[in-house]
Amino acid sequence: xxxxxxxxxxxxxxxxxxxxxxxxxxxxxxxPEPGAGEVLVRTTWLQLPAVLADLMRPDPGLPMPGFEIxxxxxxxxxxxxxxxxxxxxxxxxxxxxxxGWQDLVVASAAEVFPVHPGLPEPQYALNQGTTAxxxxxxxxxxxxxxxxxxxxxxxxxxxxxxxxxxxxGARVIGSAGGPAKCAYLVDELGFDVAIDYRAGDLxxxxxxxAPDGITVFFDTVGGDAFEAAVKAxxxxxxxALCGALAGQLDDxxxxxxxxxxxxxxxxxxxxxxFSTLHTPEQIIAWNTHYGQWLxxxxxxxxxxxxxxGIADAPAxxxxxxxxxxxxxxxxxxQ
Amino acid sequence: xxxxxxxxxxxxxxxxxxxxxxxxxxxxxxxPEPGAGEVLVRTTWLQLPAVLADLMRPDPGLPMPGFEIxxxxxxxxxxxxxxxxxxxxxxxxxxxxxxGWQDLVVASAAEVFPVHPGLPEPQYALNQGTTAxxxxxxxxxxxxxxxxxxxxxxxxxxxxxxxxxxxxGARVIGSAGGPAKCAYLVDELGFDVAIDYRAGDLxxxxxxxAPDGITVFFDTVGGDAFEAAVKAxxxxxxxALCGALAGQLDDxxxxxxxxxxxxxxxxxxxxxxFSTLHTPEQIIAWNTHYGQWLxxxxxxxxxxxxxxGIADAPAxxxxxxxxxxxxxxxxxxQ
Numbered sequence: 001x002x003x004x005x006x007x008x009x010x011x012x013x014x015x016x017x018x019x020x021x022x023x024x025x026x027x028x029x030x031x032p033e034p035g036a037g038e039v040l041v042r043t044t045w046l047q048l049p050a051v052l053a054d055l056m057r058p059d060p061g062l063p064m065p066g067f068e069i070x071x072x073x074x075x076x077x078x079x080x081x082x083x084x085x086x087x088x089x090x091x092x093x094x095x096x097x098x099x100g101w102q103d104l105v106v107a108s109a110a111e112v113f114p115v116h117p118g119l120p121e122p123q124y125a126l127n128q129g130t131t132a133x134x135x136x137x138x139x140x141x142x143x144x145x146x147x148x149x150x151x152x153x154x155x156x157x158x159x160x161x162x163x164x165x166x167x168x169g170a171r172v173i174g175s176a177g178g179p180a181k182c183a184y185l186v187d188e189l190g191f192d193v194a195i196d197y198r199a200g201d202l203x204x205x206x207x208x209x210a211p212d213g214i215t216v217f218f219d220t221v222g223g224d225a226f227e228a229a230v231k232a233x234x235x236x237x238x239x240a241l242c243g244a245l246a247g248q249l250d251d252x253x254x255x256x257x258x259x260x261x262x263x264x265x266x267x268x269x270x271x272x273x274f275s276t277l278h279t280p281e282q283i284i285a286w287n288t289h290y291g292q293w294l295x296x297x298x299x300x301x302x303x304x305x306x307x308x309g310i311a312d313a314p315a316x317x318x319x320x321x322x323x324x325x326x327x328x329x330x331x332x333x334q
Numbered sequence: 335x336x337x338x339x340x341x342x343x344x345x346x347x348x349x350x351x352x353x354x355x356x357x358x359x360x361x362x363x364x365x366p367e368p369g370a371g372e373v374l375v376r377t378t379w380l381q382l383p384a385v386l387a388d389l390m391r392p393d394p395g396l397p398m399p400g401f402e403i404x405x406x407x408x409x410x411x412x413x414x415x416x417x418x419x420x421x422x423x424x425x426x427x428x429x430x431x432x433x434g435w436q437d438l439v440v441a442s443a444a445e446v447f448p449v450h451p452g453l454p455e456p457q458y459a460l461n462q463g464t465t466a467x468x469x470x471x472x473x474x475x476x477x478x479x480x481x482x483x484x485x486x487x488x489x490x491x492x493x494x495x496x497x498x499x500x501x502x503g504a505r506v507i508g509s510a511g512g513p514a515k516c517a518y519l520v521d522e523l524g525f526d527v528a529i530d531y532r533a534g535d536l537x538x539x540x541x542x543x544a545p546d547g548i549t550v551f552f553d554t555v556g557g558d559a560f561e562a563a564v565k566a567x568x569x570x571x572x573x574a575l576c577g578a579l580a581g582q583l584d585d586x587x588x589x590x591x592x593x594x595x596x597x598x599x600x601x602x603x604x605x606x607x608f609s610t611l612h613t614p615e616q617i618i619a620w621n622t623h624y625g626q627w628l629x630x631x632x633x634x635x636x637x638x639x640x641x642x643g644i645a646d647a648p649a650x651x652x653x654x655x656x657x658x659x660x661x662x663x664x665x666x667x668q
Binding site for chain 1: 395397560578591593600609
């Protein structure tokens with residue numbers, strides 16, 4: 001008996017801001033039998049971080065390599081072991097893998113990682129908290145008394161960052177697009193203030209929300225958010241930069257905001273872009289707190305869940321890039 | 335008998351890049367007699383840092399206030415006490431003051447500072463080494479093994495920064511405009527490599543000079559120099575930013591270069607703009623080394639000396655902004 005799977009492959013590289021649906025195809029392919037030490041995994045959840053669209057570029061300029069033409073596209077995923085030749089991974093084990101958008105994958109034991117047993121549901125493992133925690137704790141050294149501004153606060157990283165900053169004792173301001181996302185930040189995620197960047201000048205709104213200036217900027221957006229943060233920063237403010245979503249959207253100046261050097265000098269800002277390719281130590285540091293804070297109700301797991309199949313992933317990614325969702329974007333595979 | 339002096343006053347604020355000669359007038363005014371605890375000082379040397387042009391703007395956005403209309407213009411100066419009612423400042427004492435472009439000034443003892451006795455000549459006190467030393471030692475933490483890129487390397491701050499970086503054990507690359515200044519950097523100041531930014535793409539020249547990347551960027555220029563440094567930086571490079579001369583020259587985008595956020599993230603740059611309004615501790619830290627390094631021949635005092643009067647100062651400042659001089663620009667008052 002042969003086993004077949006659907007998979008999404010890259011048919012052409014992304015040059016501008018084309019929808020990823022136009023760059024990919026869905027193919028049915030035959031899978032080999034799992035060999036010694038291998039498992040067959042049925043994918044149950046897909047995570048769709050914005051970086052996937054950048055990894056479709058011919059030269060992404062990221063810490064990890066991009067997708068080649070013909071390669072399977074995808075990011076982090078959860079699956080269930082359905083056949084096993086590996087002693088440590090019995091049938092039924094929930095695992096994380098990064099083998100892309102496929103219904104079924106054959107993987108070596110080294111390519112899959114059991115979901116941490118302290119999590120309430122397997123999909124909780126698909127979060128971007130390591131980036132948020134590392135940026136806030138190691139890069140910006142956030143603590144009580146800080147006024148933290150999180151851009152892209154309704155996104156996968158930003159929604160975790162705001163909650164973590166609150167847990168660290170800071171006052172937290174988040175920006176997002178539209179009143180619904182802003183209400184979500186305050187009502188569901190516990191932000192102190194939410195700013196709708198579409199509702200007026202961002203720097204002016206920031207100054208009103210933080211009259212003495214922001215002391216920390218956690219940036220996932222770049223562009224106008226970066227320029228506004230420089231204007232609204234207090235003396236000595238620390239900037240932790242981990243993304244440039246504005247550039248992913250418009251592919252032009254968003255990822256290259258202007259730096260007002262004289263203002264930055266007067267304010268003696270500390271600007272630290274940092275990599276999201278995390279070390280094991282960074283991942284462990286986050287997970288040490290994650291399960292506990294969830295159990296204590298100090299943070300929630302912010303996710304938008306879309307029910308769909310493997311073939312729907314490119315369209316959901318396009319929707320996420322266009323701002324249609326909030327929090328971490330997941331497909332619950334049907 | 336009354337004492338008169340020439341002084342340069344601001345007649346209108348600088349809005350664009352007008353020559354400062356058009357914004358100032360030279361007036362003869364009467365001086366009061368020195369009172370108790372005061373001295374009469376004859377100015378012998380003027381220092382002309384680029385920041386003076388910015389201080390003529392209505393809202394300079396600098397750590398120190400700008401010049402009001404009608405105020406005496408000027409920066410650091412050296413003078414000799416010619417009449418004294420202050421016990422600690424006998425006639426003949428060489429002093430530093432900041433009372434502006436005037437032949438004679440009446441000053442309280444608190445407004446003048448005796449020149450450090452370890453210096454070979456009084457004008458050596460008019461240097462911008464504190465900014466260079468603080469930026470290299472405290473901000474960028476330069477040491478042996480570093481590859482340091484200094485922009486505006488033939489300027490008052492840059493020429494000291496390159497020499498100090500060498501004294502700290504680094505390999506030093508400087509950029510300047512034109513072959514004469516570049517030869518000066520290598521032949522007289524001991525830079526390892528000089529790059530003529532007019533001779534080709536700055537980033538390409540930097541990459542050729544530092545194939546493994548620069549580890550430190552000491553920036554006095556902003557603009558293209560900043561953007562090239564991001565391109566040519568090694569992973570983890572430290573950026574110490576203390577000026578935006580490109581903005582002083584063209585008043586447009588030079589002081590607001592674009593920050594390529596994704597490249598900065600991949601390289602995990604540490605970008606630290608810092609104030610040139612120095613603390614006493616910073617000044618003392620520099621002067622502890624300055625006289626000694628001069629005496630040991632490890633650094634030279636880079637200055638362009640222009641013979642002239644008080645009334646010539648605006649024209650000399652305009653020439654300096656246009657790149658006519660190298661090193662620290664001084665007027666030896668006739």
